[in-house]
Amino acid sequence: MIRQAIIPLAGLGTRLLPLTSVFPKELLPINGKPGIEYILDECLDSGIKEIIFIISKKKEMIRKYFYNDKLFKDVIKKKNDKRIIHEYKKILRYRKFVKFVYQNEPKGTGDAVLKTKNYIKDKYFLMLLPDDLITNINCSKEMIKISKNKNSSVIASMKVKKKDVTRWGILSKKKKINKNNFFINNIIEKPSVNEAPSNYAVIGRYILSKDIFKILKYQKKGKGGEIHITDAIKNLINKDKKFIAHVFKGKYLDCGSMSGFIKSGIEIFKS
Numbered sequence: 001m002i003r004q005a006i007i008p009l010a011g012l013g014t015r016l017l018p019l020t021s022v023f024p025k026e027l028l029p030i031n032g033k034p035g036i037e038y039i040l041d042e043c044l045d046s047g048i049k050e051i052i053f054i055i056s057k058k059k060e061m062i063r064k065y066f067y068n069d070k071l072f073k074d075v076i077k078k079k080n081d082k083r084i085i086h087e088y089k090k091i092l093r094y095r096k097f098v099k100f101v102y103q104n105e106p107k108g109t110g111d112a113v114l115k116t117k118n119y120i121k122d123k124y125f126l127m128l129l130p131d132d133l134i135t136n137i138n139c140s141k142e143m144i145k146i147s148k149n150k151n152s153s154v155i156a157s158m159k160v161k162k163k164d165v166t167r168w169g170i171l172s173k174k175k176k177i178n179k180n181n182f183f184i185n186n187i188i189e190k191p192s193v194n195e196a197p198s199n200y201a202v203i204g205r206y207i208l209s210k211d212i213f214k215i216l217k218y219q220k221k222g223k224g225g226e227i228h229i230t231d232a233i234k235n236l237i238n239k240d241k242k243f244i245a246h247v248f249k250g251k252y253l254d255c256g257s258m259s260g261f262i263k264s265g266i267e268i269f270k271s
């Protein structure tokens with residue numbers, strides 16, 4: 001059973017400046033709904049019972065978003081507006097599942113994951129990066145099924161154009177399982193076109209085993225001086241741990257860059 005999900009939210013969001021200079025990007029609306037709510041809906045729809053947000057003091061606004069009862073109660077008392085009542089109930093529901101841990105210095109995604117070490121109960125847990133939205137399918141749900149079936153860690157993947165591999169973490173195929181799933185034996189962060197072992201890119205959905213914490217404890221800084229989760233995954237694979245890449249069928253939307261963020265809203269509006 002995979003019952004817990006973690007969501008790293010402690011990054012600076014520099015690619016979305018100036019929108020993120022005072023406001024967390026995860027609360028920015030994508031077609032009228034805060035980005036983080038799409039991620040929460042994906043988790044809840046895939047049967048997740050506890051969601052751990054990794055935030056920082058600077059992103060305290062995310063916690064407040066779920067605890068602004070007085071405002072809602074006062075407005076509902078005055079207006080009795082159905083839409084606002086519905087929105088408030090939705091927030092109250094989310095709140096039952098969400099827990100917060102802190103990473104006050106953004107030392108990288110690997111360091112963010114390490115902050116959840118004492119909270120993870122089962123062998124496997126789900127991690128979602130909120131910049132990556134996947135629509136038309138519940139990618140997490142599919143990955144949970146695969147993990148259960150194969151007793152393995154799973155990483156989401158998407159085929160990209162050969163010339164674009166330099167922007168992504170690229171997977172190296174070890175053995176095909178079926179049309180949409182294969183075992184991997186390496187991940188190379190932003191390789192050159194010649195270095196890239198495939199054109200399958202890593203997308204922000206992961207089912208990780210608790211073993212990752214043992215690696216993260218000693219994981220050294222990588223590119224850009226940050227501790228990357230992909231480097232820790234690479235080390236786990238080197239220790240002969242199984243990792244499956246799942247090529248999802250849904251549509252990928254990149255909400256972390258300015259052009260991607262703008263396009264995501266339009267895509268969701270059209271769908």
Ligand code: UTP
Pocket residue numbers: 008009010011012013014015016054103105106107108109111112129130131256
């Ligand atoms: P990114 O590095 O892609 O995003 O992290 P960022 O740092 O928020 O934004 P840019 O690159 O400056 O524009 C991927 C995810 O990991 C989280 C981020 O919040 C984001 O959701 N993260 C990143 C952490 O929680 N802690 C970190 O130290 C770094």
